[in-house]
Amino acid sequence: MTEVTKKRKVEPAKSVYASRIFAPFRIVGNVSNEVPFAVGTLGSTFYIVTSVGKSFQIYDANTLHLLFVSAKETDSEITALAAHFHYVYVAFGNKVGIYKRGVQEHSINLQATNATVRHLSVFGDYLCASTDDNNIYVYKKDNSINDKYATTFYTKFTINNLQGGEIISLTHLATYLNKLVVVTKSNILLYNIKTGKLLYTSDEFTDQLTCVEPAPALDIMALGTSSGDIIIFNLRKGRKIRTIKILQSTVSSLSFRTDGLSHLCVGTTLGDLIFYDLDRRSRISVLKNVHKETFGGVARASFLHGQPIVVTSGGDNTLKEYVFDPSLSQTESEAVVQPPRFLRSRGGHSQPPSCIKFADSESHFLLSASRDRTLWGFSLRKDAQSQELSQRVHKKPDGGRMAGNVMKEKFPEIISIAIENARLGEWENIITAHKDEKIARTWDMRSKRVGRWTFSTNDAGFVKSVAISQCGNFGLVGSSNGSISIYNMQSGILRKQYKLHKRAVTGIALDGMNRKMVSCGLDGLVGFYDFNKSTLLGKLQLDVPITSMVYHRSSDLFALALDDLSIIVIDAVTQKVVRQLWGHSNRITAFDFSPDGRWIVSASLDSTIRTWDLPTGGCIDGVKLDSVATDLKFSPNGDLLATTHVNGKGISIWTNRSQFKAISTRTVNEEEFSKAILPTTSIEGNSSMLAGALDNDEGHEDNERELSNVYHSLEQINKELITLSLGPRNKMNTLLNLNVIKQRSKPIEPPKKPENNIPFFLQLHGNKVGDEASQREGVIYETPEEIQKREAEAQDKENAKELLQKFKPTGRVEFESKFTRLLRKGYESKDYTNFLNNLVELPSNSVDLEIRSLNSFEPYDEIVWFIESITQGLKSNKNFELYEAFMSLLLKAHGDVIHMNNKNEKISQALREWNQYHKSNDRLDDLVKYCSAIINFVSSV
Numbered sequence: 001m002t003e004v005t006k007k008r009k010v011e012p013a014k015s016v017y018a019s020r021i022f023a024p025f026r027i028v029g030n031v032s033n034e035v036p037f038a039v040g041t042l043g044s045t046f047y048i049v050t051s052v053g054k055s056f057q058i059y060d061a062n063t064l065h066l067l068f069v070s071a072k073e074t075d076s077e078i079t080a081l082a083a084h085f086h087y088v089y090v091a092f093g094n095k096v097g098i099y100k101r102g103v104q105e106h107s108i109n110l111q112a113t114n115a116t117v118r119h120l121s122v123f124g125d126y127l128c129a130s131t132d133d134n135n136i137y138v139y140k141k142d143n144s145i146n147d148k149y150a151t152t153f154y155t156k157f158t159i160n161n162l163q164g165g166e167i168i169s170l171t172h173l174a175t176y177l178n179k180l181v182v183v184t185k186s187n188i189l190l191y192n193i194k195t196g197k198l199l200y201t202s203d204e205f206t207d208q209l210t211c212v213e214p215a216p217a218l219d220i221m222a223l224g225t226s227s228g229d230i231i232i233f234n235l236r237k238g239r240k241i242r243t244i245k246i247l248q249s250t251v252s253s254l255s256f257r258t259d260g261l262s263h264l265c266v267g268t269t270l271g272d273l274i275f276y277d278l279d280r281r282s283r284i285s286v287l288k289n290v291h292k293e294t295f296g297g298v299a300r301a302s303f304l305h306g307q308p309i310v311v312t313s314g315g316d317n318t319l320k321e322y323v324f325d326p327s328l329s330q331t332e333s334e335a336v337v338q339p340p341r342f343l344r345s346r347g348g349h350s351q352p353p354s355c356i357k358f359a360d361s362e363s364h365f366l367l368s369a370s371r372d373r374t375l376w377g378f379s380l381r382k383d384a385q386s387q388e389l390s391q392r393v394h395k396k397p398d399g400g401r402m403a404g405n406v407m408k409e410k411f412p413e414i415i416s417i418a419i420e421n422a423r424l425g426e427w428e429n430i431i432t433a434h435k436d437e438k439i440a441r442t443w444d445m446r447s448k449r450v451g452r453w454t455f456s457t458n459d460a461g462f463v464k465s466v467a468i469s470q471c472g473n474f475g476l477v478g479s480s481n482g483s484i485s486i487y488n489m490q491s492g493i494l495r496k497q498y499k500l501h502k503r504a505v506t507g508i509a510l511d512g513m514n515r516k517m518v519s520c521g522l523d524g525l526v527g528f529y530d531f532n533k534s535t536l537l538g539k540l541q542l543d544v545p546i547t548s549m550v551y552h553r554s555s556d557l558f559a560l561a562l563d564d565l566s567i568i569v570i571d572a573v574t575q576k577v578v579r580q581l582w583g584h585s586n587r588i589t590a591f592d593f594s595p596d597g598r599w600i601v602s603a604s605l606d607s608t609i610r611t612w613d614l615p616t617g618g619c620i621d622g623v624k625l626d627s628v629a630t631d632l633k634f635s636p637n638g639d640l641l642a643t644t645h646v647n648g649k650g651i652s653i654w655t656n657r658s659q660f661k662a663i664s665t666r667t668v669n670e671e672e673f674s675k676a677i678l679p680t681t682s683i684e685g686n687s688s689m690l691a692g693a694l695d696n697d698e699g700h701e702d703n704e705r706e707l708s709n710v711y712h713s714l715e716q717i718n719k720e721l722i723t724l725s726l727g728p729r730n731k732m733n734t735l736l737n738l739n740v741i742k743q744r745s746k747p748i749e750p751p752k753k754p755e756n757n758i759p760f761f762l763q764l765h766g767n768k769v770g771d772e773a774s775q776r777e778g779v780i781y782e783t784p785e786e787i788q789k790r791e792a793e794a795q796d797k798e799n800a801k802e803l804l805q806k807f808k809p810t811g812r813v814e815f816e817s818k819f820t821r822l823l824r825k826g827y828e829s830k831d832y833t834n835f836l837n838n839l840v841e842l843p844s845n846s847v848d849l850e851i852r853s854l855n856s857f858e859p860y861d862e863i864v865w866f867i868e869s870i871t872q873g874l875k876s877n878k879n880f881e882l883y884e885a886f887m888s889l890l891l892k893a894h895g896d897v898i899h900m901n902n903k904n905e906k907i908s909q910a911l912r913e914w915n916q917y918h919k920s921n922d923r924l925d926d927l928v929k930y931c932s933a934i935i936n937f938v939s940s941v
Helices: 698-706 731-736 738-745 771-776 784-806 818-829 833-841 844-852 861-875 880-900 905-920 923-940
Strands: 002-006 022-028 038-042 045-051 056-060 066-069 078-084 087-092 095-100 103-110 117-123 126-131 135-140 152-158 167-171 179-184 188-192 197-201 209-214 220-225 229-234 239-245 251-256 263-268 273-277 282-287 298-303 309-314 318-323 341-347 353-358 365-370 375-379 414-419 430-434 439-444 449-456 463-468 474-479 483-488 494-499 505-510 516-521 525-530 535-541 546-552 557-562 567-571 576-581 588-593 599-604 608-613 618-624 629-634 640-645 651-656
Touching: 045 078, 056 087, 078 117, 087 117, 095 117, 103 126, 117 167, 126 167, 126 179, 135 179, 167 209, 179 209, 209 251, 220 251, 229 251, 263 298, 353 414, 353 629, 353 640, 365 414, 414 463, 430 463, 430 474, 439 463, 439 474, 449 474, 449 483, 463 505, 474 505, 474 516, 483 505, 505 557, 516 546, 546 588, 557 588, 567 599, 599 629, 731 738, 731 844, 731 880, 738 844, 818 833, 818 861, 833 861, 844 880, 861 880, 861 905, 880 905
Parallel strands: 038 078, 251 298, 505 546, 588 629
Antiparallel strands: 002 103, 022 651, 038 045, 045 056, 056 066, 078 087, 087 095, 095 103, 117 126, 126 135, 135 152, 167 179, 179 188, 188 197, 209 220, 220 229, 229 239, 251 263, 263 273, 273 282, 298 309, 309 318, 318 341, 353 365, 365 375, 414 430, 430 439, 439 449, 463 474, 474 483, 483 494, 505 516, 516 525, 525 535, 546 557, 557 567, 567 576, 588 599, 599 608, 608 618, 629 640, 640 651
């Protein structure tokens, strides 16, 4: 029926990355989704468990600080959560995982069905799970092995359509021992799970039931309906006690206050929170738009036990807390309950982000805009520091606020962001362009709110691009009609205007010294301006429209994305195209320079991210993604890469492994691209910040061989081509002029004895100084004659060693040098390859010594062997100039012997074969002279 898999130890997975450069690190900005959260209790503290797809996160209810994340992603999307003391129960697919501190300890697999688990209920020794095929599975603790949680299958029962249809909730009422309340869309069922019997079935309700919540009073429960009514139901008596009409909207969540006041919190699918006083039978307050209606409204609202704090979550990726302050009235009869006050929250984008920008040079904050029309500043260090930038406008230019709620709706979607921190804290340092708006807005990153100024286009066009000077004094606004407006960021006054483009300006940039400005547009025109003199320096006309631009200030290079699916790089100084990068097969969505200006990373609608090396102009890395990347940015330090995607509400963060390992500049083809797994919220599947330093992937042996970043020249491109040696160029000249070098190295005059300028009392020697003292101290005394004799013997030994080293053995002597041994073995095997390799590697003076030491007496075997080896070397077309130099040395050293014995059969035969290949290579001289003449002619013309 079922299978329980125990996983006491979690072993880290092997880290294998599809990209050689980027490794998945984490996701920023995910808090919750439409799955209702679970509240757990540990003593007097509470924790909140939220789902973020295939992972869950645990928050401290007192501070909403993130405590734990799941160590591993689940096999499918999480559908239900439950918490019981230390343990978190997670339903996904047809499985239920039991976790402690984010680590899975058990997994229960419902093998009898492929249905998805929808609801969980944990109480006493039991775990109850309902599936979408209306089956309820009950598990129980095994007391014989002191099990800490329910893992043993106990029973199963089915709810048929006549009993009420689809299950909406499983709950347990206090004092109802071994009883499970099953709430369906039309009625209530009470089961004794120990005996498996149905004890009670309620009458069918008029309205469809949507949620249920047990009350603090015995036998009482509250039922929410699709019509907005709330039914207070007594299960023991089996009848309704009261019906509360709230709003004409579906009730999605109910919660009772348990700190002494009889309040009921009602969450609706419109996103509102309604607080109702059960004693006075009156509404206390209503909080509008707590969660967005388009994402299902309030997924769950729950009072913390014994506290005046209500926690809410929704599908809009937010988790909020509201608190009731104590009443200011003196008597309980006249107590006035104040409206709940917003306490704290955690959140992120409710729709996928589309535009991101790093907000500082330390990679601390990341600005992010989304289609949900919000602007967030996410912290990469501490999630609690993430904050949405306020859109509350100013009343006056001096910063005074307007009274009341002046926000009718949020600003339109942001399509472009520019930020500079040179004047951070003094005035606004952010400019944003909004979709279909004729003004650009300023923001202050220090106060996290919208600024005082709005910059309008001077030709009534929509704002398409924005930029800020590096000094933070000037804001640049590009229009859809082709004009460029420049404003002062401090005063908001228009300073300059330019009109060059005939269509929308898609990119503006200013260099670090405020001297040169660059713009581009859909008309394919690139303009270069003198910013100080407000004059046009030049323009570059391209054949295709330009969709976006990225400027790299330190190198004065800027890259343009064109409509022909290419990226071109232009030098702002020379105003010329220096690189053109081809490879993407669909529209380019985003690209960015690395901080050192060496790489460009680009993303496209073809679901790939490519890394381009600018010095070589090739694609050195590429990955395929399941979700198209919409924007990407390098961190200022180059240690991180942030990407946004069409799916997912978070921002993916990748680590740059090239901080620790050199990356090969070998160009890769698209066939070599691998599918990359996006970063996840869980711990496993991601890498650490030190991924490049700690990786030892066996699967990347080929890549590791390339990471030496050294180009190895081919020994020979083609066997038919004459190849010169790969050694130093001056080696051949040294071999040919070795005699001249030795002659120049000889001393001009013999060494002179140094003049004796020491004092007279230090000139004593021999018997005059120290002999008596030496004898008294026991030192053996030597006469001058004995000293001379001992020194003569030592000199004879040194002379004998030198003669032995200079001695060249003949065939009758067993001792051979390595040179002679390899030469003889080459003759015996008719293959001089080893000898030639050794000869090429020898230094010049050793080559000269060995050639002069060849045996020049009959039968002249060594000379003949040497000529044959040089002939074999010329046949291979390798090291051409060295073999010619070696033959020249042979003729210089033994030319007289060869000339006198030219009628010797062996020598003459060896010389004829050598001359045959030597003459055939004379064409090299003709080719060199021909090429030199052509080059001289072209250069002179």
